[in-house]
Amino acid sequence: MKNLVLQNNKKKLNQLIKKMHPYDILDELNTFTEDEKTRFYEMLDEKEVARIVAYLEPEDAASVIDNFELDSQQEIIDHMDLDDAADIFVHLENQDALIDTEENKDIKEILTYDEDEVGAHMSDAYITLPIDLDVKQATKKVIKEAGDIEDINHLYVIDENNQYAGVVELKTLIKAKEPLTVQDLIQQQPYVFVDDDIEDAVHKIQNYGLYAIAVLNRTFEIKGILTVDDAIEIYHEEALEDYEKLAALPDTQTKGFFKSAIKRLPWLLMLLVLSIPIALATSSFEEVIASVAVLALFQPLILDAGGDVATQTLAVTLRILNKDEKSALKNGTKELLSGALSGLLLGVAAAVVSYIISLQMGVFEPFNVALIVGISLTLTVIAGPFFALFIPVILNRFKIDPAVASGPFITTLIDVTSVFIYFGLATFFLGVI
Numbered sequence: 511m512k513n514l515v516l517q518n519n520k521k522k523l524n525q526l527i528k529k530m531h532p533y534d535i536l537d538e539l540n541t542f543t544e545d546e547k548t549r550f551y552e553m554l555d556e557k558e559v560a561r562i563v564a565y566l567e568p569e570d571a572a573s574v575i576d577n578f579e580l581d582s583q584q585e586i587i588d589h590m591d592l593d594d595a596a597d598i599f600v601h602l603e604n605q606d607a608l609i610d611t612e613e614n615k616d617i618k619e620i621l622t623y624d625e626d627e628v629g630a631h632m633s634d635a636y637i638t639l640p641i642d643l644d645v646k647q648a649t650k651k652v653i654k655e656a657g658d659i660e661d662i663n664h665l666y667v668i669d670e671n672n673q674y675a676g677v678v679e680l681k682t683l684i685k686a687k688e689p690l691t692v693q694d695l696i697q698q699q700p701y702v703f704v705d706d707d708i709e710d711a712v713h714k715i716q717n718y719g720l721y722a723i724a725v726l727n728r729t730f731e732i733k734g735i736l737t738v739d740d741a742i743e744i745y746h747e748e749a750l751e752d753y754e755k756l757a758a759l760p761d762t763q764t765k766g767f768f769k770s771a772i773k774r775l776p777w778l779l780m781l782l783v784l785s786i787p788i789a790l791a792t793s794s795f796e797e798v799i800a801s802v803a804v805l806a807l808f809q810p811l812i813l814d815a816g817g818d819v820a821t822q823t824l825a826v827t828l829r830i831l832n833k834d835e836k837s838a839l840k841n842g843t844k845e846l847l848s849g850a851l852s853g854l855l856l857g858v859a860a861a862v863v864s865y866i867i868s869l870q871m872g873v874f875e876p877f878n879v880a881l882i883v884g885i886s887l888t889l890t891v892i893a894g895p896f897f898a899l900f901i902p903v904i905l906n907r908f909k910i911d912p913a914v915a916s917g918p919f920i921t922t923l924i925d926v927t928s929v930f931i932y933f934g935l936a937t938f939f940l941g942v943i
Contacts, residue, residue, distance in 0.1 A: 511538050515546055520553045527558050532565040548577060556582055560589035563598070572601030580604055588613060592634040593740060596620040628711045629704035631744060632725040632734030635659050639678060641669045641693045645686040652683065666724055666732055667696055673730040674701060701726050704733055709748060712741045784922040788813075791926050795933035798940070804873045805936055808864055808883045812890055812932045815856060817921035819849055820894035824920055827902050831912055842899040846892075853891030857884040878939045886932040893931075894924050 511530075514523040527535060539547055551559055551574055559578075563571035563586070575583050575598065583604060587595050596617050599605055608614055616634060623629035637655050639648050648665075656662050665683065667675040676696040686695055701724040702711040715723050715738055722735045792799075792809075799806050823845045830841050861884025868876035898920050902912035 511535070511550075512542060512546065515542075515550050515553065518553070523550075523553050524555055524558060527554060527562075532562045535562055536565055551577065556585040557589045560586045564590055564594045568597040569601050571598045572603075576603045580607060584608060584611070584613060587617070592616055592620060592734065593631050596630070623704065626708050627704065628702050628706045628708050628725055628736055629733070631708055631740050632704070632736055633722075633740065634734050635661075635737075636664075636666055636722070636732075636735045637662060638666050638668050638732065639692050641667050641675050641691075641696070643692045644688055645683060645690050645692070645695070646688055648678075648683055648692050652680070661721065661737075664699075664722060666735070667692055668732060674724055674726050674732045677724070699724070702736065703728060708744055711736055712745050712748075715741045716745075784919065788922065788925045788929060791929040792933075795929070795937070798933050798936045802873070802879065802936065802940055804868055804871060804879060805882070805933070807867070808860070809929075809932065811860065812883070812886050812928050813925050815887055816890035816894040816924040816928045818894075819852065819891050820898040820920050820924045823849070823895040823898035824902065827899050828912060831902055831906055842895075842903070845895045845899060849895035850892050853888040856891055857886075857888030860884050860887045875940065882932070882935045882939055886928070886935055889931050890924070890928045893927055897923055897927075 511523070511526060514526065539550065542550060554562075556578075559574070563574050566574070575586055578586065583602070587599065587608070590598070599608070599614070599617050600621065602608065609618055620630060620632065635658075637652055637659055639651060643651065652662060652665065663680050665678045665680060667678055669675045675693075677699045678692060678695045679697065682695050682697075699720070700714055700718055702714060704725055704727050711723065711725075714720075715736065720738065722737045724732050725734045725736055727733050823842075826845060827842060861880040864883040865876055865880035868879045873879055901920065901923075905912045
């Protein structure tokens with residue numbers, strides 16, 4: 511590929527590229543210099559450029575397209591699926607000159623949808639069949655339009671009012687014979703609306719095992735389809751976003767180290783502020799700590815255990831909550847019972863260890879110290895899953911992204927609770943205050 515670029519052999523390069531997958535092409539392009547990459551794209555037909563840049567990040571794809579003349583940019587966009595074109599379009603330098611053209615009216619419409627709505631991700635790569643066509647007419651229509659469509663396994667049927675009526679599988683159409691019509695072959699299949707939440711649509715594709723799902727407006731006209739390829743990409747992006755929120759980590763993947771540090775700073779300062787309640791809670795038991803210093807030795811154990819269990823439960827809850835709140839609550843019951851059993855076993859082990867250490871240190875009332883450590887650890891480990899389960903569920907009930915109940919925030923809440931449990935029990939059993 512590189513040799514053909516250096517030889518300026520445009521014909522053979524295009525012949526080779528047509529046989530290669532975009533992933534392999536981009537992998538080999540990593541060995542090119544920037545000038546060689548620019549020359550490579552200039553030598554390709556616009557259709558091949560469109561096929562390749564669709565596999566790039568939208569910003570990178572726009573950078574490639576920006577190097578072409580305006581007419582070529584339009585032709586590249588015309589060869590792309592609607593959803594890919596819309597993602598890239600917003601990053602083009604000449605988007606203002608292109609947006610109001612007749613060719614881009616569909617892109618203009620798709621850009622009106624929010625990123626979390628299905629309409630922002632729908633594709634126009636599908637074939638519709640009028641419901642009154644006979645199988646011969648329908649087959650001719652499919653043959654005529656199939657060249658520009660990647661997958662034609664499912665054909666989308668519209669009635670006389672241009673409303674969605676169902677789907678016809680290609681294999682069913684091929685097997686059918688006259689005098690059957692499209693209406694005789696229709697199968698009912700789930701659909702989504704353009705303003706539905708994209709995560710709900712992804713779960714519907716997953717639950718029904720679909721390759722694609724019809725996207726309708728509120729008058730039941732088909733506006734596009736959402737494919738499983740896009741669903742997988744969206745699911746991956748949502749999972750990554752939830753992971754970043756779980757770690758209270760802003761999006762810094764595409765930024766330099768200085769910008770990353772600056773963008774993370776507000777989050778780190780927020781976590782610093784959240785640690786203040788822990789310090790205040792600990793200071794309120796100053797006399798307890800001063801009187802029985804060994805209690806400070808076991809404080810990290812109490813704080814860490816609750817936070818660790820809470821973070822595990824939070825990860826499980828967020829994963830299941832993405833599918834169904836009832837499933838999250840059902841699974842949450844197991845998490846609570848698991849937390850209770852784990853807390854009991856850990857509490858017994860911690861009590862034995864703390865009793866032995868207290869004896870060796872000559873601590874006054876070692877049995878009470880062991881009792882305090884054991885009960886505190888048990889209650890803390892039980893409290894962790896409780897907070898990590900119900901806080902995300904409550905946020906979800908109020909239509910707030912449950913991922914904002916991230917690990918550091920839940921951990922801080924558990925830490926404050928643990929301090930009050932631990933030193934509260936110490937005050938009760940040892941009667942220090």
